[in-house]
Amino acid sequence: MANTKELSVEDKLRAIYALQLIDSKIDEIRNVRGELPLEVEDLEDEVAGLTTRLDKLKNDLEVIDTQIKEKKNAIDEHKATIKKYLEQQKNVRNNREFNSLTKEIEFQELEIQLAEKHIKEMKVSIEHKKEVVGQSKEKLDAKQQHLKHKKSELSDIMAETEKDENFLMEKSSEYQGKIEDRLLEAYNRIRSSVRNGLAVVSIERGASAGSFFTIPPQTQMEIAGRKKIITDEHSGRILIDSVLADEVRESMEKLFAKM
Incomplete structure (x- = not known):
């Protein structure tokens, strides 16, 4: 069950992007096994x-x-x-x-x-x-x-x-517990519907990562403000600003180094 403690939107975005990085790392491990x-x-x-x-x-x-x-x-x-x-x-x-x-x-x-x-x-x-x-x-x-x-x-x-997968699975479960049910359900739904499993992406050069569709400047400002959850109108992915993405990525790299 998700944590009932109310998080700020920024904390929610940090938690869900951290979860994305962990789950992507699990995907990498499973891809090594391939078929x-x-x-x-x-x-x-x-x-x-x-x-x-x-x-x-x-x-x-x-x-x-x-x-x-x-x-x-x-x-x-x-x-x-x-x-x-x-x-x-x-x-x-x-x-x-x-x-x-x-x-x-x-x-x-x-x-x-x-x-x-x-x-x-x-x-x-x-x-x-x-x-x-x-x-x-x-x-x-x-x-x-x-x-x-x-x-x-x-x-x-x-x-x-x-060993690495078990460690990451524990961390994935831990971060899922920090995210409210509705947001977690949306994350899992998006993740299962996209080929690369990326449900949360950052803004890079005015577009969502891996997309060619430019995001309007006003929307970019709202994303950078971290006051509400915003999704990409084309892919449905949850969008975060590049600064927040870099901060979370740096934090997760330290976690991954423990494996």
Whole structure:
């Protein structure tokens, strides 16, 4: 919750510009990391996806192997049945029984042929899946190595910047507590809507920093008077005079030197 103690407009401007400098410093640190955290996250997702796919392929191979064994057992059973029918044919009493057994034998032989065809197809499928497993494993190994490298890179950067970021985050929170809620909300809204995150800028050569639009002399005088919060009509940014900006910047440089 923001500090309820009423500050002068000048104190509000000093506090909010100090907050801007701190938050910009945090932005700089995060920019050093760049896209690395997202890269690591994407690579972790890819590795997880490839691992799942590889596990499924290996499971498929086990299933096919089991099916081949079942087909081979079935072939053995069909052969045993044929042998039994052949023995029975030796003791038949008429042609009808003989023909009936012959049909049964033919059916068992067809079942054997079908099972052998399925085994052949499944062996081809196994070879194909083994190739895919090999390719997937190569790809997974490469992604894991890449992930390891990126994680190490991120870890090094985090080790260098985490302490400074935590220090600045504490200071940002401290300064936010000095600013009234409505002004802080406006600051956060402007900050999130501009590309460089600058919600508070100083007047430089008659224009707001980073802008080509000249600010009328009367408005410049009002900004220098520090009696009210004034925003740039073009960008919506909060404007401060260059003298105040230099004073706050100098004060913040001393703070940053402690990092």
